[in-house]
Amino acid sequence: MLKKNITTKSVEVILKQKSKFSIFFHEAMQGIGDFWFFTMRFFVQLFNFPFERKEFFRQAFQIGNRSLVLVMTTGFIMGVVLTIQSRPTLEDFGAESWLPNMVAVSIIREIGPVITAIICAGKIGSGIGAELGSMRVTEQIDAMEVSGANPYKFLVVTRVLATTIMLPVLVFFADFVGLFGSFLGVNIEGDVSLVLFLSRAMGAVAFTDIIPATIKSVVFGFVIGIIGCYKGYNASRGTESVGKASNEAVVAASLMVFVVDVIVVQITDLFIS
């Protein structure tokens, strides 16, 4: 009798767990499906003319302007720190003179795009998530829809396009300032002229380093924009959902930056090398 009860209970627990899992699985699949359609809608609406030019330029200016100082500061610090941290190891191998080459390749290929993307995921992704979430809660998106306008085209297409275009620009500034930081880092313990530093640094960077980094930056920008918009645009009613949308946008975009990094590096290496 006792054994039978235990068995029944175990079956109930398993069924409960199974049911929880199937609900989670169903919701996850639905979320992926919704996100896929949301993304595909971007490409359809992108070519739905006339384009919301004024809003696009406003967004591009805001995204660039809002993040530039932060991105440049971080780039500068990364340049200095990377140089200082790498010096002892290179000194051990007697390769100190290779410091500018190594730092330049590291910054341009990987650190510049990834650090910039992570900062932008936090700053721009959360901003877009919160702004659109708040517009959803206060019925502004509904108001656009009932007035016969296309809120997706006005709000989503312009923002995603702006992040896609502006992120490589921000990466360029981060790289530039990062190299300058590295130059200062090199000169903390040494004496290298700017011309020599740049000639060593640029000599190490090939065209095949710049192309994958640029492609990566474009994809990062797209991912940050589309995730921020998706979370904000689909925020549920209630003020709590604004914070939730903003938070989820940052977490998802930051994670996706690393996932995309792995994928894009594999793909570009396949073609470019």
Place this chain on the structure above:
Amino acid sequence: MTVGDNVIKIQNLSKSFGKNAVLKGVNLTLKRGENLGVLGKSGTGKSVLIKCIVKLIAPDSGSIEALGMNVLQASAQELTLLRGKIGFLFQSAALYDSMTVKENLEFPLVRLNRKLKRDEIDFKVVEALKNVGLEKSLYKMPSELSGGMKKRIGLARTLILEPEIVLYDEPTTGLDPVTSGEISELMVEVQEKFNTSAIVITHDMHCASVTTNRIVMLNEGVVFKEGVYEDLEKSDDKWIRSFFKHS
């Protein structure tokens, strides 16, 4: 004011959110030139009802005919055209935060009528603002406006497209008695001046008495009672009387 043929006809409209059935077969009609009030307790689906009319929310079953068009079977293009003829004043006015009053008013206008010239747009914007008595607020941001002013600007943005039907979602909620009286008068003016038909969702009995020609009372997802304000006020029904008693 003359009341004519049906401009909105709703039949057996049902809508549930999960297990919560909000509308359970609502039937109602709105006649041309008429202001129809919809009263009911919070959560009885009044706002859901008018959002279904412009297909902001898709109902589960039933049919909605607006200005001769089957709303639920309309294509995206047809729906856009229809929405241009139906104005919607949201409870919060829903002004676009990042735009000035002028840009708010221009927004639907330039997107629905792309042939308009700059001076025509400017003229229409100023006219719409004059209609609500706020022509001096042209370059203000929504954050600089009071609740009543926001409602007026929201109404101006609705009227700029010259709609045949206006849907008011709790137009006087959150306003002081003086301002809500002014908004109610403005709604009557709109009806008389532009010969619009309207559905007014409200809890404000003064607003209902001033602005509506007929009232529909929703209870538990269905139309409970229908009639003019004066008749409903005299009703013996306990539930109906509770509305008027607390007004």
